[in-house]
Amino acid sequence: MPLGEELALIDRYLDIEQVRFGARLKVERTIDPGVLGCRVPPLLLQPLVENAIKHGVQDAVEGGAVRLEARRDGARLIVNVENPVDSGAPSRRGEGVGLENVRRRLLAFGPSEARLAAAADGARFRVTLDLPAIDGEGDAGA
Numbered sequence: 001m002p003l004g005e006e007l008a009l010i011d012r013y014l015d016i017e018q019v020r021f022g023a024r025l026k027v028e029r030t031i032d033p034g035v036l037g038c039r040v041p042p043l044l045l046q047p048l049v050e051n052a053i054k055h056g057v058q059d060a061v062e063g064g065a066v067r068l069e070a071r072r073d074g075a076r077l078i079v080n081v082e083n084p085v086d087s088g089a090p091s092r093r094g095e096g097v098g099l100e101n102v103r104r105r106l107l108a109f110g111p112s113e114a115r116l117a118a119a120a121d122g123a124r125f126r127v128t129l130d131l132p133a134i135d136g137e138g139d140a141g142a
Contacts, residue, residue, distance in 0.1 A: 001039065001040060001041070001042045002036060002037050002038065002039060002040075003035055003036055003037070003038045003039075003040050003070060003077070003079075004036035004037065006040050006042070006043075006044060006045055007031065007036070007045070007068075007070075009043070009046065010045055010046065010049050010068070013046065013049065013050075014027055014049070014066075017053055021053075021057060021058075021063060023063070024057060024060075024062065024063025024064075025053065025057050025063055025064075025066070026063070026064065026065040026066070027065070027066050027067075027068070028065050028066070028067045028068070029067075029068045029069075030067075030068070030069045030070075030071070031068065031069070031070045032070060032071045032072060034072060035070050035071060035072050035077055035133065037135050037136060038072075038077045038133050038134060038135055039134045039135070039136070040077075040079075040131070041105040041106070041108045042105075043105070044102060044105050044106075044129070045068075045079070045081065047097075047098035047099070047101050047102055048081040048098065048099075048102060048127050049066065049068075049081060050098060051081075051083075051098045051099070051127075052066040052081055052082070052083035052125075052127075053066060053083070055083065055125070056083025056084045056085065056086075056125060057083065057084070059086060060084060060086055064083060064084035065083075065084065066081070066082070066083050067080070067081070067082040067083075068080070068081055068082075069082075072133050074133075075132065075133055076130055076131065076132065076133055077129075077130075077131050077132065077133040078128065078129070078130055079128070079129040079131075080126055080127070080128050080129075081126070081127045082124050082125065082126040082127075083124065083125050084123060084124060084125075085120050085122075085123055085124060085125045099116065099118055099127070102116055102127075102129070103116050106129070106131065109131055109132055113131065113132055114129070114130065114131035114132065115129070115130045115131075116128070116129055116130075117130070
């Protein structure tokens with residue numbers, strides 16, 4: 001599926017969540033138009049955005065901003081999903097089901113062709129996907 005279609009699905013989900021959270025949910029995007037045709041496995045970003053809202057916005061009284069970034073770095077597609085971290089929340093061990101599902105979807109590129117990195121950096125939590133930038137009809141499990 002082209003990244004542009006994946007982002008359109010995310011937009012529909014975010015529209016629903018915007019009704020739910022109102023002004024508490026902010027979405028910031030930095031999407032390079034040149035990556036919209038890159039192939040990604042279906043529903044690759046959905047669990048990441050859901051996690052960003054659940055773990056970064058939902059329980060914060062003031063809410064927060066979910067940031068989406070997609071850009072090309074040579075022959076690679078880099079996608080970041082970032083959310084605020086509640087400094088008062090108990091730390092979680094390991095990764096949850098959402099991140100594990102995304103890791104499995106990345107296997108569509110082959111076991112060593114795509115990577116997922118997740119880490120807290122100060123007051124933000126970021127998930128970075130690094131995958132081949134395959135344009136058009138290339139096989140990315142889509």
